[in-house]
Amino acid sequence: MVIDHVGHAASEVEGDHTLIASDDFVESDVMLGEKKIKAPVLFRGIGHSLNPANSLVLKVLSASPSAYSANPKTKLSVPPSLTGSAISLVSVVQARNNARVLISGSLDLFSNRFLRSGVQKVGSSIKHEKSGNEQFVIEISKWIFHERGHLKAVNVKHHIAGETSEPAMYRINDDLEYSVEIYEWSGAAWKPYVADDVQVQFYMMSPYVLKTLSNDEKGLYSASFKVPDVYGVFQFKVEYQRLGYTSLSLAKQIPVRPFRHNEYERFITTAYPYYGASFSTMAGFFIFTIAYLYHK
Incomplete structure (x- = not known):
């Protein structure tokens, strides 16, 4: 005893x-x-x-x-x-x-x-x-008996900034938006859950992006960020654990591709010295050929 x-x-x-x-x-x-x-x-x-x-x-x-x-x-x-x-x-x-x-x-x-x-x-x-x-x-x-402290997440969405449809894949350096709605059971009805410590990870082997979600106090949590300059298969992950509440574990997989060959800029300002070197080499070779063939 x-x-x-x-x-x-x-x-x-x-x-x-x-x-x-x-x-x-x-x-x-x-x-x-x-x-x-x-x-x-x-x-x-x-x-x-x-x-x-x-x-x-x-x-x-x-x-x-x-x-x-x-x-x-x-x-x-x-x-x-x-x-x-x-x-x-x-x-x-x-x-x-x-x-x-x-x-x-x-x-x-x-x-x-x-x-x-x-x-x-x-x-x-x-x-x-x-x-x-x-x-x-x-x-x-x-x-x-789950009359209190029970959370649920619905309407998990992600898309490119300025668009509404969910793409099949993203491109590196794309600007994207992620959102999720979280509600809490009050014993009689679902009401918006309000907190400032819900985070989303953009994850591949380890988190490349960790962002705190902002909320509108009506249950909607959202964040916007840039896709990292790394391609592969990523996941949107929300792992939320707080004392007294049920845990949330959300995961959504999405591939990220590099730029296609026709998506790169044709002339980059920082590469002008290399362009000049290439053309000067061609001009020098042409002048050397004329001089070698027709000058005694």
């Missing part, structure tokens, strides 16, 4: 201190709502730990630095292996396919008794008439 002799609920001062009053929540309005949970959450159960190398898991409710995991009915013979803020009371997993899972070490956290019970943290003079369990459970359930 998770035991905390400093952060337990005041109603069980003389008990084994397994009734935890925790207020160490994840800082995310998407996951726990814009209205801040003011009262601590009552928790009695087991703790678990997360692999810090795993980017798919996240602590939603953590234990205090004074907590530890042990059997309250036996005497500790060795220091506990799981202590402090490393103990996760409630965690979530968002898989790569955006499936969501909640893991809690306490069934009592969801009980009617805990939802309706008052709470006072030991050492605190503030007594809350109602614990934060109900608000916490409702808000995290909305996130788990």
Whole structure:
């Protein structure tokens, strides 16, 4: 069980201190709502730990630095292996396919008794008439069941600047425009998603262009840039991951060709010295031939 002799609920001062009053929540309005949970959450159960190398898991409710995991009915013979803020009371997993899972070490956290019970943290003079369990459970359930924090991308488009149709391929140094519409599910309808950190990559083995998309606050994200002076098979890639939101992974393949033989400029200003050298060589050879044939 998770035991905390400093952060337990005041109603069980003389008990084994397994009734935890925790207020160490994840800082995310998407996951726990814009209205801040003011009262601590009552928790009695087991703790678990997360692999810090795993980017798919996240602590939603953590234990205090004074907590530890042990059997309250036996005497500790060795220091506990799981202590402090490393103990996760409630965690979530968002898989790569955006499936969501909640893991809690306490069934009592969801009980009617805990939802309706008052709470006072030991050492605190503030007594809350109602614990934060109900608000916490409702808000995290909305996130788990995709009622909040769910994104979708539609109408992915790209074309040459000044045109509207999507070409089969681009030419090096073309000016192009890329756009995508991103919406967020509000629980009742899709509404425009507004952010300033969505980026597009023009990618071939590595990103040749990385551009931040500008938005019109109506869901439309767009950017314009020049095709690099490299030909091959490129991809438009949008990889968007933000805390509390489903991830977006968009990819669209497009080839890039060099200039055709009839698309180059015929006379380039910087090449005039070479033109002069060629014509002077021809003139010199002609004069040498006349002099060699007709001069004794």
